[in-house]
Structure formats: C-alpha cells, structure tokens
Amino acid sequence: MLPIPNPKTALLLAGLISLRTIVFADGANQDLPPGAHGGVEPRDKAHHGGGGGNLIDHGGAILTAPSNFHFVWWGDWSAGAGTQSLLQNFVSGLSNTSLFQMMDQYTRSQSVVVGLSYSKTDYADTSAPPSHGPSVSTIVSEVCKVVTASGQPDPTAIYAVMTSNFPNGANYCAWHSSGSCSGQTIQVIYHPNPAAVQGCSTGVYPNNNPQADSTANTLSHEIFETITDPRGSAWYDQNGQEIGDKCAWTFSPVPGQNYTNTVAGLNYYIQREWSNAASGCVQNLH
Ligand SMILES: [Zn+2]
Secondary structure, eight states, X not given: OOOOOOHHHHHHHTTTOOOOOOOOOSOXXXXXXXXXXXXXXXXXXXXXXXXXXXXXXXXXXXXXXXXXXXXXXXXXXXXXXXHHHHHHHHHHHGGGSHHHHGGGGGSSSTTOOOOOBOOOOOEEEOSOOOSBOOOHHHHHHHHHHHHHTTSOOOTTOEEEEEESSOOBTOOSSEEEEEEEETTEEEEEEEEOOOTTOGGGOOSXXXXXXXXXXXXXXXXXXXXXXXXXXXXSSSXXXXXXXXXXXXXXXXXXXXXXXXXXXXXXXXXXXXXXEEETTTTEEESSOO
C-alpha cells in the first residue's frame, strides 16, 4: 500500500503515481518485516561475535561499481539540514575508505571492484511516514513512487529511505531488502530516525549530532550488506549472518579519539565489518 500523501503532495503527484507489482525477497528475521535482510538489532540485543566462521558465497547477486546511491527523505526534515549534510558527506566518501574497499575480496574476480557513487540526487516526500514499522513492500513502493515521478528506477542503485520518525513496534534500527519497480529490481534500505532510541544510538558523536552520528553507523551496516548480499542470496555465514551482522556494535576507534574513520574530511564513529581475509572484524583494510 502506498501511504496517504498529504494534500499538497497528492496534488503534485496526482496522475504521476502508478502502483507497481512488488516482488518480495525470500528470507525473514523474526524482528524484521518479511523479506527484510540483515537488520541491525538494537545494541542490547545484537548477537555479534561468536562463531559462524567466514562469510560463504551462496552465488546470488552482488553489487559492484558503480552502485549509485540515493537518499529518499520521507517525512518532516525541515529541521534536519545539518543531519542530511553530514550523511550526504558520509556516503560521498565512503567508497574511498579502505574499510569499504576491503569488500573487493567478495566480488569473485580480481578485476571487479565494489563502489558507491553518490551524485547528490536525492528524493523527498513530505507526506507522513509510517507510524508503525513498514513492510518491505511499503518501502519499495515509496521508492518507486518518488523515483518514477521524474524518471526510471536504476537497478544498480541503492535507495535509502530515511524517515524523520521512528515507527512504533519497530524492533530494529534499520534493514535492507529489494523489490520490483517498473520491471526493475532495486535495492532498498529502510532507516528510521534513531535520535531518541537508545538501543540504536552509538552514544559517541564526533560531529555533535546524535541523529547523524548514530545513523552513519547503522547506515554503513546496511550499505555493506546491500553490496555483498543485496537479495539475501550471496555472502553470509553458516548462521545466516551478513557482513555487518557479525561485527555489529563493535568499534576500533583511532587511539585517543572519538571516531573510527575519516570519510570525506569528517570523522565518523562506525562499526567494524567482517573480512574473510582477516577472519575477523576490521575497521580498516590493514
Ligand atoms: Zn545486518
């Protein structure tokens, strides 16, 4: 179901919106909507570490460069320009970090690399975001709505739906999945606002912005998983844990500092990610 847009948006979009067939992805997690993958569990619930071994290649789709990235800002972001700017900066530089490039080991070919290309082409929808945890089809429909209003969906892209609220009943910090829009399969991330949710906050804010600083952490978790396991059919361990799940809420900050990684000139406090080459969680390539 599409959410009910506010009257202004409905007028703007009248005649442009068409409902598309949504295809659910396989797999489920008990705390996630059916079809969602690799959700970040709240800090006190995460089962990081311990067993599972290296990630196993199950042969399904992966994302390789360029992997275009787009934000979909859903809800009232009128007071969120600072948060948006910090997150836009983050995704603009993430692919230049050694942490990100560590994922080259999962492309199945020496000559193929991972990427994340952000051209600052975002989408906005000021209608009210879901008040309860949305289904995968709701998030895919939202992306399809805003993208097809001005063009065609990009099957190489990751669309991150950022709601200005945190929905009732959501027992996760974020998740990723995929679905069909205009005959193309697209990757989606759902990321609600963690600012008032203790279990989704890092508690360490190098940019003095709890919302942006906490979001960068869990968003990075979902981006890494979307690259290596966009359909839930590629890289995960024998327990079903993806690259970010295995290292969730573990950090190796720069000694004496309140950040782990510098991305596009700013400092962020983001979790480690699993490296098969290291057989462990890493904060940087070396
Ligand atoms: Zn995950």
